[in-house]
Amino acid sequence: MKIVDRFLQYTRINTTTNRENGAAGIMPSSEGQMVLARLLADELDALGMKDIVLRDTAILTATLPSNIPANLTGNQHVPTVSFFAHLDTSAEQKNDTRAQVVSYHGGDICLNADLGIALKQSDFPELNNYVGDDILVTDGTSLLGADDKAAIAAIMHALQTLQSNTEILHGDVKVAFLPDEEQGLRGAKAFDVETFGADFGYTLDCCGIGEFVHENWNAGDAIVTFTGQSAHPMSAKGKLKNSLLMAHQFISMLPAGEAPQYTEGREGYYWVKEMSGNSAKTVLKLDIRDFTQQGYRDRMAFLQTLTNNCVTLWGDASVSIHLADRYENVANSLEGDASFPIDIAKEAYARNNINMIAIPMRGGYDGAVLSQKGLPCPNIFTGAHNFHSIYEYLPVTSLKAASDVVVEVIKITAERASHPR
Template sequence: MDIVERFLNYTRINTTAVPNAAHLPSSSGQTELSILLAGELRDLGLVVETRDHSIVVGTLPSNIKDGRKAPTIAWVAHMDTSSEYNTDTRAQVVDYTGGDITLNKDLNIVMRLEEFPELKRYQGDQIIVTDGTSLLGADNKSAIAEIMHAMQVLHDNPEIEHGEIKVVFVPDEEIGLLGAKALDVASLNADFAYTLDCCAVGEIVYENWNAGEYHITFHGQPAHPMSAKGKLRNAILYAHQYIGMLPAGERPEYTEKREGYYWVKAVQGSVAEAKIVVDIRDFTEAGFETRRNFIDTLAASFNQLHGEGVVTVEYRPMYRNAAQGLQGENFYPVELALEAMKAIGVSPYAIPMRGGYDGAVLSEKGLPCPNLFCGAHNFHSIYEFLPVGSLNKASEMVIEILKRAAAKS
């Protein structure tokens, strides 16, 4: 099957993640996609396990015949798409000759070159886009297509030497890396892993945020306004005061590169009780712990000011910086990927990822996992697009990594 056809087939299944769902996966479309992928993997000669939570694990045995032992490499992709849009994807392939791209003539939705100048580098290529009413789902279905195409290449070319391969598809990355957290990593018996979940050709990630989430509750005391003096304690105003005491310049909209932040991302409540959700992000362990201490100290000071129990704090860890699991000999998968990119004519460049990815969880669990490019742009947007040349190049990279790992064994 052609790699473009594969990708388009996957986009036709709506796998939008559903925040705060009480089950994993959070949407039935992810289970539908997992069943399709399991069948395709079996057709390509892999031994397939369909695990709890619609996690799919395929194993392709090593074909090295002279006794050499190559590392077992796991390739991981997530099946869900982000919840910014939950509409069905209607992808289209455009022969790009330059200028703007009209996504939807009827709705006058246009991807304008002046807003997306990166389009220039793909003039003469085919580009897969949406009709302007949904996400494309290249995050992360491009990776699924790239990994599956690589398995197709190995199936059709048995002379290509490779070690044991694990193909792993997990749900609900977009709402907290939940599939990776549910995955039994030890049972994979892999030496290291890769995700393909960053953007343009050449990107490689081996450091990302330390991330945590605080749920902070403010307890007030209602009273009728005609007799409220000295009695009314307004939880809404407590929350407002607390937010105002956070460092004003350390918000997402004011930071870039390796600058950390506090992000107030949800507020709800009444006079009696108000709740806020505050995310903290920092690349360094020391910086992250400083932010944690600030939140906790501010809450303690608030209770001293307004009375014990006025504010309560619940901390929820999210993920850690993958760099902590990619030190020393665990840096080898990064070196291998850099070599493979150069061998296929790609100039690699490392980026500090201002976000999380499944590999951060896997690395923390003891499975070193850098993040490689999938070739797509504008994740989480109706202007998401995927050049066909980049789609093919990412799959070529997968094959090259496997070949080089086998040759080094």
């Protein structure tokens, strides 16, 4: 099957994550994710994969056994490399995807003439990099689903390439497809790294051709509860203690300019995400992000200190805070001797004449959780652009390149074991 046909087949299955079900602890949160997982399990079986396991959570794993003759490795261990993609698509749009392939010759791309929706070159100037390429786009009424079905297609096509070219030597290769990444990396958090048995891995999630992620946020959450004192306004003087105003004052004491809309690159932030309540009780939710471990700890400590000071200002039981870690920077797990997955990826990119562009990811991805669990897991590009948008698009050449990089990573892993440096 051609890689584009694979991708289109996967996009026809609606796997929109369901936030309500996710909040209720249901996984997968949407039935479409299980439908896609079952299809992939059948395809993996047809490709000769072994140890195919589909759990009731829609977590799907499989192994391609090594084909390296024992005399080539001797007693040298051939590391087991693994690849991950997620089944769900973001809830920003819930409509079925009607993907289309356009031959791009420059200018705007009409997505939907009836609705007057176009992918405008003036808004997305990087389109100029893909003149002469075929590009996968939506009809303007849904996401494309390249996040993360481009990854699924790239991984499956790489396995097909190995099956069709048995002269390519490889060690054990493991793959895993995980649910509900778009809801706090739920599938990765439920994933059993020890049972999986890989030595290292890569996710394919995000980014244009050439981009590579081996650092992301240290991430945490804060829930701040403000308890006031309600009173009728006719007799409120000296009695009413408005928790809504307390919350607003708390927000005003956060560092100016350290919010998502004012930061970029490796600059951390406090993100005021949600506030609900009334004059008697108000709950404020924040995300805390920083690339460095010390910076992250300092931010969490600042919020605790701010809360303590507000208690001093407003009285006991007026403010409480719950701080929780969400995931770590994957860079913490790729230092020193553990940096070899980065080196292998660099060589794989170079062999495919792709200039590696290492970028800090201002977000989380499954690899951050997997790395924290002991499976070093940086991130390879899928080639797609404009995730979580009706303007999401995927150049076909980039999709093929992602799959070629996967194959090359597998080859290099085997070569390094067969011919140690």
